[in-house]
Amino acid sequence: MAFYVDSPNVKYTEEKISSSYSYQSCSVARDESGRRVVTPKTVQYDFEVERKVPRLGQMLVGWGGNNGSTITGAVIANKLQLSWPTKKGVQRSNYYGSLTQASTTSLGLGPDGTEVFIPLKDLLPMVSPDDIALDGWDISSLNIGDAMRRAEVFEPQLQEQLYPHLVKLQPRPSIYCPDFIAANQAERADNVLTGKLFLLRM
Numbered sequence: 001m002a003f004y005v006d007s008p009n010v011k012y013t014e015e016k017i018s019s020s021y022s023y024q025s026c027s028v029a030r031d032e033s034g035r036r037v038v039t040p041k042t043v044q045y046d047f048e049v050e051r052k053v054p055r056l057g058q059m060l061v062g063w064g065g066n067n068g069s070t071i072t073g074a075v076i077a078n079k080l081q082l083s084w085p086t087k088k089g090v091q092r093s094n095y096y097g098s099l100t101q102a103s104t105t106s107l108g109l110g111p112d113g114t115e116v117f118i119p120l121k122d123l124l125p126m127v128s129p130d131d132i133a134l135d136g137w138d139i140s141s142l143n144i145g146d147a148m149r150r151a152e153v154f155e156p157q158l159q160e161q162l163y164p165h166l167v168k169l170q171p172r173p174s175i176y177c178p179d180f181i182a183a184n185q186a187e188r189a190d191n192v193l194t195g196k197l198f199l200l201r202m
Helices: 066-079 144-151 156-166 183-188
Strands: 010-012 016-030 036-050 057-061 083-086 089-092 104-109 115-119 133-137
Touching: 057 066, 066 133, 066 144, 066 156, 083 156, 144 156
Parallel strands: 057 133
Antiparallel strands: 010 016, 016 036, 083 089, 104 115
C-alpha cells in the first residue's frame, strides 16, 4: 500500500480495510416564537473494502465501432507500453485524462505544512485498466483490428503495432434494432442473432 491510516477508526486485516466515520451536520427549524433553532446531528457511517483486487471484465455494445475499437486499442497500448513517432517526437502511451489513473488526491499536510498528494488509483485497492478483460457484441463481424483501421483514430504507426493483438478479437453476434443504429450501418449487419426472440429487422 502507498500509505496507511494511523487511527482507532481504521482497522486493517489481511482481507479487508474497515473504517468508521462520523458525519456531523446541523438541522435548522423554527420554534413557536419564530426563532430559528439549530440542532447538531451526527450520523455514523461504517465502510469496508476488500484488499484483494478482483478480476474485471467489460462487455461493450458495438465493440467494432469507433469507440469500442479505440478503447480496446488504448488499453492494449498502455498494457504493452507502446510508443510511436509523431511530427512532434515520440509519443508514449498513457492514461492522461483518466480520473483514476491520471489524477491525484490530497492526504493531508506534511511536517512543513504543505499538502501531500498521491495518485487517486492508490487511495484504495482498485483494478488497473491494463487488467480489464474486454469483449462485446457488434452487428458487424469485422474483427477489432480491421475495425480499428476503419475508424482511423490512431496514428498509422500505432495501428501497425496494435493490429496483431486486435485482429484476434472477434465481436459476438448482436441483436439488430434500427431504432438505435444509424441507417448507413445496415450494410454492415452480417453478425446478427436470429430467431423468435432476436428478429433481424432490416
